[in-house]
Amino acid sequence: MACLFLERICIHLPSHKSKLSPRIAVANQVFGYLFLRWSCAAMTQPRTAYELSESQVTTPKPVISLFWRLTKQYRDHFTSVLDMGAGDCRFSTGGPFDRYVGVEIDRKRVATAKPPAKGKIIHSCVFRHAAADYDACIGNPPYARHHDIQTAWKERTVARLEREMDVSLNKRCNLYIYFFCLGLLKSSQEGLVALVIPYEWVSRPSAAALREYIQRHCWNVAVYRFQMPIFEGVMTTASVSIVDKARAEGRWNYYDITPGYDVVKREGIADSRQGVLDYEKRGKIWGLRGLSPGSQKIFTLTEGERVRNGLSKRDVVPCVPTLRSVPRVQRTLSRSTFEKHFVKAGQRCWLIRSYGEKRSDSLNAYLESVPAKARQTYTCKNQTPWFKYFPHPVPQILFSSGFTEFGPKILINSIGARAVGSVWGVHAVNKLPLRRLQTYLLKVNFEKQVVAHAKTLKKVEVKQLNAVLNAFVGRERKNGRKSSR
Numbered sequence: 129m130a131c132l133f134l135e136r137i138c139i140h141l142p143s144h145k146s147k148l149s150p151r152i153a154v155a156n157q158v159f160g161y162l163f164l165r166w167s168c169a170a171m172t173q174p175r176t177a178y179e180l181s182e183s184q185v186t187t188p189k190p191v192i193s194l195f196w197r198l199t200k201q202y203r204d205h206f207t208s209v210l211d212m213g214a215g216d217c218r219f220s221t222g223g224p225f226d227r228y229v230g231v232e233i234d235r236k237r238v239a240t241a242k243p244p245a246k247g248k249i250i251h252s253c254v255f256r257h258a259a260a261d262y263d264a265c266i267g268n269p270p271y272a273r274h275h276d277i278q279t280a281w282k283e284r285t286v287a288r289l290e291r292e293m294d295v296s297l298n299k300r301c302n303l304y305i306y307f308f309c310l311g312l313l314k315s316s317q318e319g320l321v322a323l324v325i326p327y328e329w330v331s332r333p334s335a336a337a338l339r340e341y342i343q344r345h346c347w348n349v350a351v352y353r354f355q356m357p358i359f360e361g362v363m364t365t366a367s368v369s370i371v372d373k374a375r376a377e378g379r380w381n382y383y384d385i386t387p388g389y390d391v392v393k394r395e396g397i398a399d400s401r402q403g404v405l406d407y408e409k410r411g412k413i414w415g416l417r418g419l420s421p422g423s424q425k426i427f428t429l430t431e432g433e434r435v436r437n438g439l440s441k442r443d444v445v446p447c448v449p450t451l452r453s454v455p456r457v458q459r460t461l462s463r464s465t466f467e468k469h470f471v472k473a474g475q476r477c478w479l480i481r482s483y484g485e486k487r488s489d490s491l492n493a494y495l496e497s498v499p500a501k502a503r504q505t506y507t508c509k510n511q512t513p514w515f516k517y518f519p520h521p522v523p524q525i526l527f528s529s530g531f532t533e534f535g536p537k538i539l540i541n542s543i544g545a546r547a548v549g550s551v552w553g554v555h556a557v558n559k560l561p562l563r564r565l566q567t568y569l570l571k572v573n574f575e576k577q578v579v580a581h582a583k584t585l586k587k588v589e590v591k592q593l594n595a596v597l598n599a600f601v602g603r604e605r606k607n608g609r610k611s612s613r
């Protein structure tokens with residue numbers, strides 16, 4: 129039974145690798161993959177919405193050639209290879225092995241797969257695959273965000289991996305991390321694990337247990353980061369990540385793969401000599417992620433939508449889900465800036481006050497007009513009623529967590545706008561020295577100290593913002609300033 133659960137849930141729809149309009153692709157690039165909802169009914173009858181054949185992502189052939197070129201630097205030859213999520217067995221092309229085993233959960237792909245003469249494909253969930261001790265565990269494993277992985281499956285898989293690895297995994301990690309762990313378990317004592325996975329695993333807190341596990345064994349690691357997108361229409365920063373279990377120097381090396389497929393050594397995870405920004409807890413000043421009310425389409429309206437739905441300004445509060453329309457030189461979100469770059473520009477800028485007990489008739493009518501299908505989001509389903517989100521306090525500073533160069537846009541919030549989505553708030557109990565803090569933040573070269581999620585898009589994590597804010601508090605203290613008290 130447990131395995132049946134595994135089979136269903138492990139089929140995934142990787143949207144970050146699908147063809148999307150550039151804008152949607154950018155929005156999706158970090159978080160990447162289509163939603164998989166699973167139910168008991170779906171266990172016996174796969175849902176048509178899966179559209180598996182269209183959404184399966186294949187690894188481009190030049191990447192496979194490069195993959196084997198890279199693994200050759202660690203081993204000339206493999207006796208046995210396990211391909212986890214084999215698809216059409218394309219990883220079997222060009223590999224120096226005696227025996228190849230591909231495990232693939234999608235029946236359709238298995239039917240058309242071309243296993244090599246020295247190998248086979250097994251239609252199964254790789255977590256059910258009993259054999260172990262492979263010379264190499266390889267592949268391009270599936271990617272799905274933690275809230276798209278069915279809880280029961282996750283609990284069971286995490287329990288198993290934790291038991292076998294003696295680690296405490298973060299349940300917010302991505303599905304590919306489970307495959308990575310499985311590869312470490314299924315490979316022989318001196319085996320190699322080589323995967324095409326997002327580069328972010330080298331720094332994300334949710335993958336910390338995996339990194340610590342590798343460090344605990346002192347295995348050597350090499351991470352080859354692609355400078356260019358390798359999946360069509362997708363900008364997620366990908367890597368070939370290799371763990372060499374035969375080496376115990378505990379060395380981590382980083383490389384770039386240029387668009388011409390040359391390998392260039394890098395100093396470290398990030399471009400800065402100081403490395404990646406630390407992750408720290410909240411201090412006296414802290415960052416808070418933008419509100420996720422349930423769906424920006426429903427909860428944040430443009431001026432036109434507000435008027436068309438007969439909502440008065442009492443039904444809404446100003447909000448900013450993105451700072452994209454605001455010029456980089458802008459320092460304050462004043463009334464006139466808000467009017468020009470949000471209200472008149474047709475941006476989403478009004479957050480409906482659906483959390484309140486007292487709602488106007490117009491607001492109730494608007495909420496009733498929202499189709500049930502549109503509110504099938506994780507957040508809406510976990511709110512009672514579906515529209516009663518928990519409001520955030522008004523931030524003193526607005527911080528756009530995603531950026532393309534140097535650092536995020538940072539605005540002093542003089543109109544009491546709410547931070548939504550990727551726009552975060554900077555908060556403190558006391559009134560902040562706003563200009564000083566803003567100047568400080570604007571001088572931080574975030575670009576050099578974060579791991580790029582995509583070639584152009586960089587993203588700060590909220591705990592990294594906290595580290596910067598804590599450093600500011602430390603500096604204020606040193607200068608004997610009030611804001612540190």
Ligand SMILES: C[S@@+](CC[C@H](N)C(=O)[O-])C[C@H]1O[C@@H](n2cnc3c(N)ncnc32)[C@H](O)[C@@H]1O
Pocket residue numbers: 134135138139140142184185186187212213214215216217218219231232233234237252253254255267268269270271
């Ligand atoms: C990103 S695709 C890669 C396919 C192929 N290896 C390639 O590189 O083109 C990941 C594959 O993993 C398969 N998969 C997902 N969950 C699985 C599981 N639990 N066991 C086996 N295969 C799985 C998917 O069906 C999909 O074919």
